[in-house]
Amino acid sequence: MKQSVKVLGVPDDINSSFMRGPSAAPPIIREALYSDSSILFSESGLNLDQDGIWEDLGDIEFSGEVAVENFNKIKTFVKDVLASDQKLVSLGGDHSVSWPILDAHFDIWDTLDILHIDAHPDLYDNLLDNKLSHASPFARIMETGRANRLVQVGIRTLNSHQREQAEKFGVEIHHMRNLEGLSTMSFSKPVYCSIDIDALDPAYAPGVSHFEPGGLSTRQLIDCINGFKGRLIGADIVEYNPKRDFHNLTAMVAAKILKEVIARIHCDNC
Ligand code: MN
Ligand code: MN
Numbered sequence: 533m534k535q536s537v538k539v540l541g542v543p544d545d546i547n548s549s550f551m552r553g554p555s556a557a558p559p560i561i562r563e564a565l566y567s568d569s570s571i572l573f574s575e576s577g578l579n580l581d582q583d584g585i586w587e588d589l590g591d592i593e594f595s596g597e598v599a600v601e602n603f604n605k606i607k608t609f610v611k612d613v614l615a616s617d618q619k620l621v622s623l624g625g626d627h628s629v630s631w632p633i634l635d636a637h638f639d640i641w642d643t644l645d646i647l648h649i650d651a652h653p654d655l656y657d658n659l660l661d662n663k664l665s666h667a668s669p670f671a672r673i674m675e676t677g678r679a680n681r682l683v684q685v686g687i688r689t690l691n692s693h694q695r696e697q698a699e700k701f702g703v704e705i706h707h708m709r710n711l712e713g714l715s716t717m718s719f720s721k722p723v724y725c726s727i728d729i730d731a732l733d734p735a736y737a738p739g740v741s742h743f744e745p746g747g748l749s750t751r752q753l754i755d756c757i758n759g760f761k762g763r764l765i766g767a768d769i770v771e772y773n774p775k776r777d778f779h780n781l782t783a784m785v786a787a788k789i790l791k792e793v794i795a796r797i798h799c800d801n802c
Contacts, residue, residue: 536584537619537794540609541591542768544602547628547666549659551741553773557786558591558623560774564787574795575754586794589613599664603632610636619797621790624770627654630726631669633768637724638678641765645681645719646673649756650728651744652689653705655697666771674701680721685714685756686731686748708746719762725793727757728771729786739782741773750785757792763800767793
């Protein structure tokens with residue numbers, strides 16, 4: 533079978549704590565990807581407009597708003613894709629979807645390193661009495677003990693509880709206030725990269741529910757995704773909220789990141 537990267541929309545935002553909206557993201561990111569205002573080449577020069585590089589699987593269809601049922605559906609769908617040796621890039625949805633997506637990855641891969649790029653550590657044991665909150669996926673993942681490393685980049689909202697959680701789980705944090713060391717980031721295990729669009733400064737990406745000023749530039753995010761030493765095997769791009777966007781600016785950013793991620797996964801695995 534020809535190896536290709538699969539792209540899957542996961543339009544689920546029922547675990548958002550502040551504002552709904554990211555469930556509308558996947559088709560708008562695709563529209564930005566195919567916009568005549570840009571081209572389908574990655575910065576590395578890979579033409580994504582050719583057969584065998586990637587394939588769009590469309591969106592998962594959810595029948596309701598029961599988190600556990602939706603998560604079971606996500607996990608089953610993702611496992612089916614990965615079981616046939618395909619690599620997956622998911623388009624959220626809010627960040628809660630990374631938990632069932634990563635849970636499926638760990639059923640297929642013995643171990644993985646996780647690179648998590650976000651303004652927020654998303655390590656709450658629970659938030660608003662919801663253990664499946666979009667503020668909790670990395671607590672759920674780390675509790676399983678199956679991740680080799682969790683490395684977070686861009687963090688600028690660490691409170692006391694999440695600091696304790698990070699220490700408990702041995703999370704390595706590149707705080708936004710000190711990004712030294714990012715240029716030499718290196719991983720020994722296959723890498724899964726979870727990209728929360730609010731890692732970016734809201735000046736670059738206003739289409740998010742949680743504005744957290746003082747963030748990454750789009751250039752820094754791209755360099756982070758393309759710069760680490762290691763093998764990228766999967767990714768998600770989450771928390772784009774079209775309701776908050778201006779002129780589809782953030783959709784174009786998400787589409788750009790999607791191109792770079794597809795190209796890196798393709799190049800690392802062929
Ligand atoms: Mn997040
Ligand atoms: Mn975030």
